Amino acid sequence: MISCKEVSRLVSESLDRPLTLRERFWLRLHLWRCRSCGNFAEQMNAMRAAMRRLARSPDDPPERG
Amino acid sequence: MLEQKRFMETLEKCNGALPERLAQVFTLREVTGLTTDEICAELGITPNNCNVMLYRARMGLRECLEKNWMTGGRPS
Numbered sequence: 001m002i003s004c005k006e007v008s009r010l011v012s013e014s015l016d017r018p019l020t021l022r023e024r025f026w027l028r029l030h031l032w033r034c035r036s037c038g039n040f041a042e043q044m045n046a047m048r049a050a051m052r053r054l055a056r057s058p059d060d061p062p063e064r065g
Numbered sequence: 066m067l068e069q070k071r072f073m074e075t076l077e078k079c080n081g082a083l084p085e086r087l088a089q090v091f092t093l094r095e096v097t098g099l100t101t102d103e104i105c106a107e108l109g110i111t112p113n114n115c116n117v118m119l120y121r122a123r124m125g126l127r128e129c130l131e132k133n134w135m136t137g138g139r140p141s
Contacts, residue, residue, distance in 0.1 A: 013118040016094065016101045017112075043127055050076050051095035 002026045007037045011044050072134055079129035083122055090115065091122035 002010075010019065010027050019027065033052050080088055093099045093107065101115045110118075 008124070009120055012123050013116050016116060016119055040127075044123060047076075047123065047126060047130075050073065052082075054073060054077060055096040055098070056081060 002030055004030075004034065004037055006045070008040055011037070011041045015044065015048060049055070076126070079126050079131060079133065083125050087118055087122040087125065090118045091126075091136040094119055098102060 007027060010023055010061050013019065014027070029042060080091065083091065090104060090108070093104050094101070099107070101112055101119070104110075105112055108115075127132050
């Protein structure tokens, strides 16, 4: 098993580069068993989505339909 | 909706509170949408260095958000 610290690093890198098969395997195995790292991964994804939203419209209202 | 707006404001503030170099790399990646390769070329840093900086930026942002939004931000 890899450590939570290592997992946090891999989660971050997964947003920037494709992980190797081996990395994905260990990451998934860990996330399957570790709730707090699962939360961390969700937070990282949410942060990315939020930054995208910031990038699109700093202050504008959401686009009209 | 209001909650989301406040979250976005906090996120922006937290990004601004990061060490300048980290904020720069993070913004190039997440706002400008450059790849790490492009960031490396732009700033003359190694991919490994770039990954480490992005990691630190994300950890710093998360900590800042936790402090300023997830706990302090809730109406009591």
